[in-house]
Amino acid sequence: MINLYGFENTFIIGTWLTIKVTLVALLIGLLLGLLGAGAKLSRFSVLHYCADAYTTIIRGVPELILILAVYFGSSALINNIAGSLGYDGYIDLNAFVAGVIALGLSFGAYATEVFRGAILAIPKGQIEAGRSFGMGRTLVFRRIMLPHVWRFALPALGNLFLILQKDSALVSVIGLHEIMRSATIAVGYTKKPFTFYLLAAVIYLCLTIVTATGIQYMEKRFSRGVRRD
């Protein structure tokens, strides 16, 4: 067994935080993605432009900048606003909240395109069939479109999730105690950078393998009832 100098717990805490960050960011991102796709496909051009601006900006800016901007920028903004309202204390946006928002924004921008493609890929006849049964708009969306969208979007969403998992390492720069931070802490005490950063790499590798297997299983499950050629 490799000697971890008693830093096992640090890594367990870090891994747990990485998982939490990715899952919460995933939730925010999926929501933003669905909203964005809806806006891009909507009849109102204002919504369309907003969604376009959102995806263009987020996809053109590095995730690191995004995280730093949300963390430092938002607290500067909040304090400016609070200051002008006559509050002279200091408000700080929680690093977890900032990290999750930044990662969610980034995931959402890519997911918007994925969902948009998936919605457009639904055969028209399916929706017409639903309408002809007298289903309302929401019912058509829930019963007919959503199952299709999941199936079409899942492979791409899975890739995005794997990217999100790796990008979560970036939140260590705003001081969150996730896997990278755990490694840095351990390195600070033991002066064994290779050992601990390699351990961090191995943990990420395991997370990726587990997630990739899970995604594969889900892809199979959501394609039940689809003829394979």
Place this chain on the structure above:
Amino acid sequence: MDINLIIESVPKLLKGALLSLELVALSMVLGMLLAIPLALFRNSRKSWIRVPAYCYIYFFRATPLLVQMFLVYYGFSQFEAVRNSFLWPILREAYWCAIIAFTLNTSAYTGEILRGAISSVKWGQIEAGRSVGMSKYLQFRRIIGPQAVILGLPGYSNEIILLLKSSSLASTITLMELTGLTRNIIAITFKPVELFLLAGIIYMSLTFVITRVFNLVEHKITTYRRPLVEQEISQG
């Protein structure tokens, strides 16, 4: 909003952007040099060639670039042998560590893109080459290579944009590229909103330029896909 600060910072940040571009360009070229053999090994029929290439690609695609960079920059110094070797003057410099990490990382992604492109070349095309008696090398140069370049180009342009965005990570190992300089100026002026805005705009412009360049290249090398009239026009 402090407009003056933004205007003042433009030349400084552009200097940083230059370093970012330099990192991207160098690792792009070195990464491609590594990626070509990787893609060929990955497609090999002999498992002792294919499996190591597969593992290399899997490792670099499954772990965060930040970890890889820290492993190169901080990690290697753990070993006495490395510190005493002739490589130390290189591995001591943040600049070269960033280049090494980016190169290894992008070579894995590029290798996979190339592999996909090479195996998407239609079998009939290769058969045709064989039937006129081309050697393996000539087949690669005349038939597989040119088509793989066209098939792989969209994926490759995405990879280069991702590489540009990843180059911001170099700031975490003390390099003063675009992100590093931005953070530096923020530490002095305490104006995060203005400077991140400016940095974001510069990154977006760079992304835009890279996309346009790749579109142009794609347009140039896919002349055969367009109707004849248009081909003649574009050739003058």
